[in-house]
Amino acid sequence: MKKVGIVFGCFIPLHEGHVKSMIRPALEQNDEIILGVCGYDEDRGKLFLPFRKRIELMQKKYKKNKKVTISVVDDRKIGLTGTFSEEAWRIWSNELFKNAGYNENEEDIAYTWYTGEDSYIEKLEKIFPHHKFIKLDRGEINISGTEIRNDPKKYVDVIDKTFRDYLKEQKLI
Numbered sequence: 001m002k003k004v005g006i007v008f009g010c011f012i013p014l015h016e017g018h019v020k021s022m023i024r025p026a027l028e029q030n031d032e033i034i035l036g037v038c039g040y041d042e043d044r045g046k047l048f049l050p051f052r053k054r055i056e057l058m059q060k061k062y063k064k065n066k067k068v069t070i071s072v073v074d075d076r077k078i079g080l081t082g083t084f085s086e087e088a089w090r091i092w093s094n095e096l097f098k099n100a101g102y103n104e105n106e107e108d109i110a111y112t113w114y115t116g117e118d119s120y121i122e123k124l125e126k127i128f129p130h131h132k133f134i135k136l137d138r139g140e141i142n143i144s145g146t147e148i149r150n151d152p153k154k155y156v157d158v159i160d161k162t163f164r165d166y167l168k169e170q171k172l173i
C-alpha cells in the first residue's frame with residue numbers, strides 16, 4: 001500500500017517550524033506527500049506575501065523533490081474564508097485532493113495528515129475516518145507565522161531561504 005502524507009498551510013512565510021515539524025517528518029514517513037498551499041492574498045489580515053507568490057516560492061523550493069505534489073487551494077475561489085465549518089472542510093479537502101490528482105477514498109493509499117491544530121483534526125477526522133492524523137509538536141521551533149509577519153527582521157534566521165531571498169528582494173527584511 002502506498003503511503004501519502006498531507007501537509008497544508010498558508011506559508012506566510014514558510015519557516016523552520018513548518019519544515020522541521022511537519023514537512024520533513026511527512027517526507028520521511030511516506031512514499032509521497034501532498035503539500036497544500038492554501039489561502040488568499042489578505043489571508044491573516046494583511047497582504048504580507050501575495051498568494052500567487054507563495055505558490056511560486058513553494059514550487060521553486062520543492063520542484064526537484066519527486067515525492068512532493070503541490071496542491072493549490074484558493075480559499076476565496078471556492079467561496080471560503082475565516083473559520084471553517086465541517087461542510088467548508090469538505091469543500092476545501094475535495095479541492096486539495098482534486099488539485100493534487102489524488103482520490104481521497106483510494107483503497108490502495110494510506111493517507112496521513114500532519115498538523116499542529118486540534119481543531120483541524122477534529123473536523124477532518126469526521127470527514128476522513130479512514131485516514132490517519134498526526135498532531136505535531138513544534139518542539140524547540142516554537143515560532144508562528146504571526147510572530148514572523150509582525151517582526152520579520154527579528155525572525156529572519158527562521159524564515160526558509162527561498163522565502164527569505166524573496167522578502168529581501170522586496171525589502172521586507
